[in-house]
Amino acid sequence: QVQLQESGPGLVKPSQTLSLTCAISGDSVSSKNAAWNWIRQSPSRGLEWLGRTFYRSKWSNDYEVSMKSRVTVNPDTSKNQFSLQLSSVTPEDTAVYYCVRSQDGHFDVWGRGTRVTVSS
Amino acid sequence: QTVLTQPPSASGTPGQRVTISCSGSSSNVGRNTVNWYQQLPGTAPKFLIYSNNQRPSGVPDRFSGSKSGTSASLAISGLQSEDEADYHCATWDDSLKNWVFGGGTKLTVL
Numbered sequence: 001q002v003q004l005q006e007s008g009p010g011l012v013k014p015s016q017t018l019s020l021t022c023a024i025s026g027d028s029v030s031s032k033n034a035a036w037n038w039i040r041q042s043p044s045r046g047l048e049w050l051g052r053t054f055y056r057s058k059w060s061n062d063y064e065v066s067m068k069s070r071v072t073v074n075p076d077t078s079k080n081q082f083s084l085q086l087s088s089v090t091p092e093d094t095a096v097y098y099c100v101r102s103q104d105g106h107f108d109v110w111g112r113g114t115r116v117t118v119s120s
Numbered sequence: 121q122t123v124l125t126q127p128p129s130a131s132g133t134p135g136q137r138v139t140i141s142c143s144g145s146s147s148n149v150g151r152n153t154v155n156w157y158q159q160l161p162g163t164a165p166k167f168l169i170y171s172n173n174q175r176p177s178g179v180p181d182r183f184s185g186s187k188s189g190t191s192a193s194l195a196i197s198g199l200q201s202e203d204e205a206d207y208h209c210a211t212w213d214d215s216l217k218n219w220v221f222g223g224g225t226k227l228t229v230l
Binding site: 037045064112 | 121122152153157163165166208210212218219220222223224
């Protein structure tokens with residue numbers, strides 16, 4: 001059974017970088033059949049896909065078009081996990097952040113989510 | 121504000137059939153398959169329907185999906201109290217080159 005677990009600080013100051021990690025069990029971050037995504041949810045914006053990393057013959061990334069300049073998703077093969085970095089945060093980035101596996105064109109495994117508040 | 125449009129709310133009584141719509145455009149729903157996710161209160165979303173109308177194992181056949189042109193629908197028949205949740209549609213957008221979601225529909229079982 002595949003499980004994902006988010007971790008990271010619950011409070012980040014404005015203008016700083018939000019950093020989260022997702023630990024994977026039951027699958028490999030290097031799987032050629034999966035992609036590893038970050039999705040966030042807030043009452044004002046609903047569910048919002050941020051980006052993904054995946055391995056086929058090499059590592060690749062895709063990012064949400066409006067956030068491309070601020071988002072980085074990286075794999076860590078030594079720890080079988082992947083990370084999210086979101087720079088220059090504002091209170092608008094306050095949300096629940098989910099790490100999610102996608103396979104065959106849909107998001108099939110979700111982490112429980114971690115709430116991040118941006119506030120001074 | 122969201123790329124896909126869903127009604128913010130829907131309701132029905134136990135045993136009824138309810139449908140939730142998801143409207144997009146030629147660059148997303150019109151070209152790609154639509155997935156639906158159920159989010160029970162206080163939990164993460166769970167995938168409910170994929171590839172427009174396929175149910176993963178364990179999802180009751182009371183749940184069904186369909187797509188026509190640039191719109192998709194989720195139907196729930198034989199409504200039960202445990203179906204009270206938020207429902208979200210999602211698909212890939214070929215123009216934006218990213219995943220897009222609807223704003224979610226809150227289903228209330230009266």
